[in-house]
Amino acid sequence: MKYLTLLAVLIIASSCTSGNKNNLEVKAPEISKQKSPEGYDPEKRLEELGLQLQEISAPLANYVHAVRAGNLVFLAGKGPKNEVGETIIGKLGDEYNVDQGYAAAKSVGIQQLSVLKSELGNLNKIKRIVQVTGMVNAVPEFKDHSKVINGYSDLMVDVFGDRGKHARAAVGMGSLPNNMAVEIEMVVEIFED
Numbered sequence: 001m002k003y004l005t006l007l008a009v010l011i012i013a014s015s016c017t018s019g020n021k022n023n024l025e026v027k028a029p030e031i032s033k034q035k036s037p038e039g040y041d042p043e044k045r046l047e048e049l050g051l052q053l054q055e056i057s058a059p060l061a062n063y064v065h066a067v068r069a070g071n072l073v074f075l076a077g078k079g080p081k082n083e084v085g086e087t088i089i090g091k092l093g094d095e096y097n098v099d100q101g102y103a104a105a106k107s108v109g110i111q112q113l114s115v116l117k118s119e120l121g122n123l124n125k126i127k128r129i130v131q132v133t134g135m136v137n138a139v140p141e142f143k144d145h146s147k148v149i150n151g152y153s154d155l156m157v158d159v160f161g162d163r164g165k166h167a168r169a170a171v172g173m174g175s176l177p178n179n180m181a182v183e184i185e186m187v188v189e190i191f192e193d
Contacts, residue, residue, distance in 0.1 A: 042123040042159050046113070049158060053114040054081075065115045072130065073119065073188045078111045079180035080104035089179040093142035096181055101144075105134065105151030108184045113159065120190065129156045129166040131187040137176040145170040152184050 046053070059065060059076070067074045080088040092101045117123055134149030136142070149170035156164035166186075176183050 040124065040161075040163070042126065045159050046123070051110060051159075053117050054085075054111060056111075056114055056118050066119045068119070068190075071127070071190050071192060073116065073190060075112050075115055075186045075188070077133075077135070077183040077185040078108050078115070079176070079178070079183050080107040081111065082107070087178060088181045090181055091137050091139050091142075091179075092144075092148060092181060093139040098144045098147045101136065101148035101181060102151035104181045105149050105184060106155050108182060109152040109155035112184070112186055116188065123159075125190050126160065126163070127189045127191045128163040129160060129186065130189050132156070132166050132168045133185045134168065134170045135173045135176060135183045136170065137179065137181050137183075138172045140172075140174075142172060145172050148182060149184070 056065060063076055065076055082088055088096075088104045088107070090096055092098070096104070113123065116126065120126070132149070132152060134145070134152060136145040136148050138145065149168065153164075153166070153168060156166065158164070173183075
């Protein structure tokens with residue numbers, strides 16, 4: 001038995017060091033490295049969708065709206081706003097239903113795109129949406145957190161196409177700052193300078 005174990009170890013070691021050395025590497029699918037691929041125009045897509053970006057106000061505490069680290073931009077969490085710019089407050093499953101939560105999450109997406117436009121100067125610099133974390137202020141019995149955060153995710157795919165598809169978490173919270181209905185943060189990758 002001892003010799004069989006040794007033989008198996010030698011065979012595995014041999015296969016790892018000979019031939020194609022990449023056989024153990026797992027590579028994520030690549031999206032073109034060119035700056036602005038043909039037909040890719042999130043700015044134009046926003047116009048087609050009839051969406052208006054917003055003016056970004058200064059942060060209310062000791063933080064910034066976005067931090068760039070290499071080719072990644074990390075966006076601070078934002079809450080939803082109504083048509084007149086007031087924060088949408090209240091709990092899902094009590095004051096709001098899923099459709100209202102979906103609309104609130106979409107409004108956060110518009111704010112985050114506004115931050116990106118302000119930071120980057122042009123949304124065409126966004127290579128892909130990497131990750132979204134959605135927090136839903138909900139009563140304990142509420143079970144449709146994902147359906148609420150779909151408002152945000154669907155907007156990203158509407159604007160960026162396949163580049164808008166992202167890894168995501170959608171979680172319920174017992175409360176959020178100032179009782180806002182949802183808070184969402186995002187990480188995006190930008191094209192190399």
